[in-house]
Amino acid sequence: MEKKLIGIDLGGTTIKFAILTLSGEIQQKWSIKTNILDEGSHIVPDIITSLKHHLKLYEMQPNQFSGIGMGSPGTVDLQKGTVIGAYNLNWKKLQPVKDMIESGLGIPFIIDNDANAAALGERWKGAGENDDEVVFITLGTVVGGGIISNGKLVHGVQAAGEIGHLNVEPEGYLCTCGNHGCLETYASATGIVRVARDLAEEYAGPAELKRLLDDGQDISAKTIFDLAKEDDQLAVMVANQVCNYLGLACANIGNLLNPSFIVIGGGVSAAGKFLLDRVNTSFLKYAFPTVRTTTKLKLAQLGNDAGVIGAASLALMIK
Ligand SMILES: [Zn+2]
Numbered sequence: 394m395e396k397k398l399i400g401i402d403l404g405g406t407t408i409k410f411a412i413l414t415l416s417g418e419i420q421q422k423w424s425i426k427t428n429i430l431d432e433g434s435h436i437v438p439d440i441i442t443s444l445k446h447h448l449k450l451y452e453m454q455p456n457q458f459s460g461i462g463m464g465s466p467g468t469v470d471l472q473k474g475t476v477i478g479a480y481n482l483n484w485k486k487l488q489p490v491k492d493m494i495e496s497g498l499g500i501p502f503i504i505d506n507d508a509n510a511a512a513l514g515e516r517w518k519g520a521g522e523n524d525d526e527v528v529f530i531t532l533g534t535v536v537g538g539g540i541i542s543n544g545k546l547v548h549g550v551q552a553a554g555e556i557g558h559l560n561v562e563p564e565g566y567l568c569t570c571g572n573h574g575c576l577e578t579y580a581s582a583t584g585i586v587r588v589a590r591d592l593a594e595e596y597a598g599p600a601e602l603k604r605l606l607d608d609g610q611d612i613s614a615k616t617i618f619d620l621a622k623e624d625d626q627l628a629v630m631v632a633n634q635v636c637n638y639l640g641l642a643c644a645n646i647g648n649l650l651n652p653s654f655i656v657i658g659g660g661v662s663a664a665g666k667f668l669l670d671r672v673n674t675s676f677l678k679y680a681f682p683t684v685r686t687t688t689k690l691k692l693a694q695l696g697n698d699a700g701v702i703g704a705a706s707l708a709l710m711i712k
Pocket of ligand 1: 569575577
């Protein structure tokens with residue numbers, strides 16, 4: 394009987410699980426709330442309990458699985474299978490995730506960071522068309538990324554793929570990392586709102602976005618892109634600036650790695666073709682000629698499933 398894979402996408406609010414075939418088709422999926430109380434000490438035991446419960450429910454045995462793969466926030470030690478500094482999980486101290494899960498379930502376990510897992514997912518079953526050269530950018534509350542080159546994730550010494558901290562404006566906004574002008578400060582969900590507030594200060598004409606901001610209303614990146622699509626002049630200015638920085642970052646990524654695809658995902662990418670077309674315009678402006686014609690920008694296709702699918706694909710590497 395063909396073995397199965399388990400993929401886990403560990404996040405600050407939910408933990409997503411899926412059982413997949415070796416070719417990456419999801420057969421079962423479920424999720425549980427992440428309990429970050431008591432320094433996140435319940436998280437791994439909750440994962441083990443939930444997996445045991447579901448294996449029993451589906452009448453499956455540990456030896457039917459070739460492995461469990463997981464994507465996690467924080468700094469992941471790939472060899473030891475540990476995580477440290479995942480602050481949205483309250484994991485300040487070192488967590489021996491691999492040891493706990495393998496001894497709890499008796500199934501081989503492998504872990505990588507969450508952005509890398511999502512990159513693998515989009516590469517395998519999504520916009521990456523299973524190509525060996527794919528870069529994934531996720532635009533959410535933070536901007537993250539994953540690089541697949543020669544068919545393998547690029548890990549560097551410790552922190553390759555920190556696309557959110559590519560510098561796009563050396564004198565720009567202060568970033569959480571301590572630098573100024575990182576892509577994340579402009580193109581994350583909160584960064585986009587920040588750009589809107591700044592441009593609204595100097596904007597004099599009529600614009601619904603200006604009215605909402607002056608009125609003290611809560612606006613989101615979605616509000617801004619929705620208004621831009623309706624040709625609200627201020628919102629269009631914000632979208633153009635954000636997409637210009639994204640295109641510049643994509644051009645730099647393209648010039649460095651010349652991937653077949655740069656895949657743009659995460660919540661902000663829901664702005665769709667409107668966003669992609671603008672990013673592409675600036676990408677074409679800044680990219681090296683050969684890169685312009687050989688690297689293609691695409692929207693992600695798997696949505697929330699990218700994490701579990703990519704995590705499961707990690708388990709294919711377990712020998
Ligand atoms: Zn930064």
